[in-house]
Amino acid sequence: MAKAERTYELIRDLLLSSAYEPGAKLTEASLAKAVGASRTPVREALRRLHSEGFIEWETNIGARLPEWRPEDLWDLFTIRAQLEGAVARRAAHRISDEEREHLADLAGRMEALAEEAEPGHLDRIAELNGQFHNAIMNAARNQRLSSLLTAVVQVPLVYRTFRQYDKDSLSRSMAHHRELLVAFAGRDGEWAQSIMQSHIFSARSTLMSIGAARNPDPDDE
Numbered sequence: 001m002a003k004a005e006r007t008y009e010l011i012r013d014l015l016l017s018s019a020y021e022p023g024a025k026l027t028e029a030s031l032a033k034a035v036g037a038s039r040t041p042v043r044e045a046l047r048r049l050h051s052e053g054f055i056e057w058e059t060n061i062g063a064r065l066p067e068w069r070p071e072d073l074w075d076l077f078t079i080r081a082q083l084e085g086a087v088a089r090r091a092a093h094r095i096s097d098e099e100r101e102h103l104a105d106l107a108g109r110m111e112a113l114a115e116e117a118e119p120g121h122l123d124r125i126a127e128l129n130g131q132f133h134n135a136i137m138n139a140a141r142n143q144r145l146s147s148l149l150t151a152v153v154q155v156p157l158v159y160r161t162f163r164q165y166d167k168d169s170l171s172r173s174m175a176h177h178r179e180l181l182v183a184f185a186g187r188d189g190e191w192a193q194s195i196m197q198s199h200i201f202s203a204r205s206t207l208m209s210i211g212a213a214r215n216p217d218p219d220d221e
Contacts, residue, residue: 007041008048015054016159023067053155076152077204081197083149087140088196089189095139100184106132107177114170126162161203169206
């Protein structure tokens with residue numbers, strides 16, 4: 001593996017773990033020390049992570065880890081469920097046989113990774129899951145909806161959510177994918193919309209539970 005790619009993966013893993021608090025400033029020097037790399041590949045990794053939405057970049061401040069409050073996460077996933085549900089509804093009526101076959105292939109690959117449970121499998125599933133959702137978005141043939149959805153899908157949150165999935169949560173996610181395929185095969189837009197919204201709400205519940213565990217309500221103690 002090339003040094004630049006390895007540096008990128010190491011830094012991404014740090015950002016997705018609890019190594020840094022949300023909102024933390026990320027300097028090239030500190031990251032280079034943390035992953036045992038020179039500053040050049042770290043700088044390249046930061047550029048890539050910024051383009052992918054993993055970090056924020058502000059003039060005169062530099063890179064920092066995005067910070068989401070619980071209410072922000074709730075709103076973000078609620079909006080995403082509405083938009084992606086509408087996308088799935090439209091896709092059910094417009095998807096081609098080739099696109100359904102592609103979705104089935106992605107679903108099968110995710111299921112195989114979940115079954116094997118090799119190191120790093122959750123990140124790989126997250127990547128394939130992104131391809132799965134993008135394929136549905138393309139099948140909807142609605143550029144305005146696609147643009148709105150792209151604006152609210154936060155890649156780091158997707159990865160963080162999958163990293164918290166236990167076996168049951170992962171199985172439920174895979175089952176949603178399969179049920180979507182059945183709804184698409186039946187050209188049932190309402191069914192597809194309902195499944196997709198349940199799928200997103202399930203992810204929202206997982207991510208919100210992470211925040212609750214890290215920041216317990218003092219009134220509950």
